[in-house]
Amino acid sequence: MNKDHWASFVDYRLNSRTKEIAKKNKDNRKKQTVPHTGGSKSIARKKDEMEKELGRKVSRGEVWVATHKHANGEFVNDGAREIGEKIQAYESNTSSLSHDISIDDSLAHAFGSEEHCGRVRGMGLGPCPSHVFGYTRNSRTGISSTTYRELENQVSDQGSVPKN
Incomplete structure (x- = not known):
């Protein structure tokens, strides 16, 4: 690293606004009760990756469980274990398990069907409830899995999932 970059970095880190943001982020991180093990992926x-490894579609619940366990297979904490067991129980008790994302899938059963405004649990930062489920905050009718598959195909047609 050259001197100019280092000086710029030090100035940035010593800036009072940067310190405010860092403190706020640190406090918010402490509030997280069920940490994930996905890292920056x-x-x-x-x-x-899971779909390629298993050779089939995976559910939001399966991805949630996989990203809340340590390498040794143990859940990160008791809160994660409770949610993971709800997901696994729902998926093992559902005779016609569908890996389609819906407002009635295993993750929805574990957390309740209410999604956060602007994002869908288990799908990352891009997808929002109105695009995935076909509803807005005031409308809870949802869309069919066929429509979701059409949306998924549109994304696939634009290229594969970007790698970080």
Whole structure:
């Protein structure tokens, strides 16, 4: 690293606004009760890797479970274990398990069907409920899995999942 870059970095780190942001991020991180083990790998990338490895589609629940376990197979904490067991119980008790994303899949059962505004659990930062499920905050009708597959095909037609 050259001197100019280092000086710029030091100035940035010593800036009061940078310190404010760092403190806020640190405080927010402490509030996280169920940490994931995905690191910097996106959820979409993890899902893609799992599908290639298993040779089939995987559910949002399967991806959630995989990203909340340590390498030794143990859940990261008791909260993750409770949610993971709900997901696994739902998936093992559902006779016609569908790996399609829906407002009634295993992840929705574990967390409740209410999604955060602007994102869909288990799909990363891009997809939002109105595009995936076909509803807005005030409309809960949802869309068929055929429509979701059409959206998924549109994404696939634009190229494969970007790798980080």
